[in-house]
Each structure stands twice: as structure tokens, then as C-alpha cells.
Amino acid sequence: MKKRRLKIPSKGRIPISIVSLVLGFILAFSYSISSENTEELSLVSSQFNEQEKYKEELILQKERNKELTEEMNDKQQAIRDIEQSLVDSEGNIEGLVNEAEMLRLLIGDITSQGKGIAVSLVDGAYDPSQENPNDYIVHESHVFKVINELKISGAEAISINGQRLHANSFIRCTGPVITVDGNIFPAPFTIEAVGDPSVLLASVNLGGGIVDQLTSDNIVVIVEEKSKIMMPALRDETS
Structure with a gap:
């Protein structure tokens, strides 16, 4: 089939x-x-x-x-x-302890607060008849003069626009701004110092001193006495 x-x-x-x-x-x-x-x-x-x-x-x-x-x-x-x-x-150790405390204040290891002064540096009014406008701008040399004078006068702590300084602080001015330890601040620049106001004021206002020198460089200088200035320890600002 x-x-x-x-x-x-x-x-x-x-x-x-x-x-x-x-x-x-x-x-x-x-x-x-x-x-x-x-x-x-x-x-x-x-x-x-x-x-x-x-x-x-x-x-x-x-x-x-x-x-x-x-x-x-x-x-x-x-x-x-x-x-x-x-x-x-031991009473004779007191001097060493005070010195150690002062060193800690200078390096910013502990908080500093008290009376003091503030020195503000402002660019001068530019004169068009002058050739170089940099002659009317605040430079790091002006800032350093004020800081050194305050240190010599016994300031225990110093800051620029609120940024506290230490022994190895890096300061540089570039036009209208200033760099302090990597932080940039605009003008005007206010330098505060904790210390005896009478001593600090007398130092900066001395005839032929810092104020007169900066004024001759066309810089506007404003000096004020402060009843209380507070600067935190540097490690607190970092954290």
C-alpha cells in the first residue's frame, strides 16, 4: 500500500x-x-x-x-x-608659662580675644594726571608694614579681613583683592590686632610712622580702637 x-x-x-x-x-x-x-x-x-x-x-x-x-x-x-x-x-616657672602662652597666641594655637585696634587700608582716589594707577592701590608692602608695626608693638594676635595670621602666613595683593593663606578677600583691607589699644594706637600714629608713610603713598588709612576683638584658634577655622 x-x-x-x-x-x-x-x-x-x-x-x-x-x-x-x-x-x-x-x-x-x-x-x-x-x-x-x-x-x-x-x-x-x-x-x-x-x-x-x-x-x-x-x-x-x-x-x-x-x-x-x-x-x-x-x-x-x-x-x-x-x-x-x-x-x-614654683613661682620662677611663671615667666616660662606666660611665654609659652604668648607663643601659642602668636601661632594661633589657642583663641585670642580682648581689646585692640583695627587699621583699614583703602585705595586712594586715582588722579588721571598721574601716569601709573598702581601708585594709588594698596600693595602687600603696605600690608606688611602695618603687620610688622603691630607685632613690634606687642599685638598677641593679628587678622586680615577676619583671616587670622600665623607665623608662616602667605600674603599677596593682586589689584583689588588680597590672598591670605589661599583665601581671597576683596578691598578694603582691615587689619585687626588684639593688644593694649593705647600702645598700639601710639605706635601706628607716631609722627613719621606707618600712618604717615602710607598716606604719603596715596593710601587712605583709617585707625579705630576696638573694645572687643575675637579671633578663634586656627584649627577651629580649619575644621
Whole structure:
């Protein structure tokens, strides 16, 4: 007996081909979307984990900085307690302790507050008949003159536009701005000093002294007595 092969009418072959083509397209599109979603989720997860890692490291660093600050404050207090005990036991140590305290004030290791003076330096009014406008601008040389005079007169702490100075402070004037230890301040420049106001005023206002010298350089100088000046320790400003 011969086997008879099932014949599909030619009219039925076309719909089956179309259905197969559509199914293939749907499967391919679904796989593409799934792959893209997987890659996006993987990227987001990686970024999130990296951010969490940085956050944890930052928190740990802040906690460590806080511990170090507290440890430093404890050691400073311990040193001062020892110094005070030495003063109580031996009167001749008092001078050394006072000198150490003054050195700490000068380097900005402890807070300084008290009476003092403020010296403001303002650019002079430019005269168009003059050739060089720089002759009417405050330069670092003018600032240094005031600072040196205040130090010689016994100022225990000095600041420029609120930025406290230390032994190795870097000061530079560039046109209308001044750079103090990397921080930029606009003119006018106000130099404050904590110390005996009567001594400081007499020093800067001395005939032929700082005020007269700067005035002759076309700089406007304003000197004021201050009843209270507060300068935080440099480490407090840093933190």
C-alpha cells in the first residue's frame, strides 16, 4: 500500500509563514528589551554600591577626625594643667608659662580675644594726571608694614579681613583683592590686632610712622580702637 503525503493547500502556507515571522520578531524584540533592562539595572546597582562605599568612607573619616580633635584637645588641656601645677609649685616657672602662652597666641594655637585696634587700608582716589594707577592701590608692602608695626608693638594676635595670621602666613595683593593663606578677600583691607589699644594706637600714629608713610603713598588709612576683638584658634577655622 502506498503512503499518501498530506498536502497543505498553497493558500494555507502564507498565513503560517506570516505567523512564524511575527513570533520571531516578538521574541527578538523581547530579548533585546530584556538585555537592555538588565544592563541598566547592573549599571545602577554598581553606581549605588560605589556611592555607598564613598559615604561609608567619608563617615569613617569624619569620625576619625572628631576622635583626633578630641584627643588633641585633651592633650592640650593636660599640658595646661601641668603648667598650672608648675606655677603653683614654683613661682620662677611663671615667666616660662606666660611665654609659652604668648607663643601659642602668636601661632594661633589657642583663641585670642580682648581689646585692640583695627587699621583699614583703602585705595586712594586715582588722579588721571598721574601716569601709573598702581601708585594709588594698596600693595602687600603696605600690608606688611602695618603687620610688622603691630607685632613690634606687642599685638598677641593679628587678622586680615577676619583671616587670622600665623607665623608662616602667605600674603599677596593682586589689584583689588588680597590672598591670605589661599583665601581671597576683596578691598578694603582691615587689619585687626588684639593688644593694649593705647600702645598700639601710639605706635601706628607716631609722627613719621606707618600712618604717615602710607598716606604719603596715596593710601587712605583709617585707625579705630576696638573694645572687643575675637579671633578663634586656627584649627577651629580649619575644621
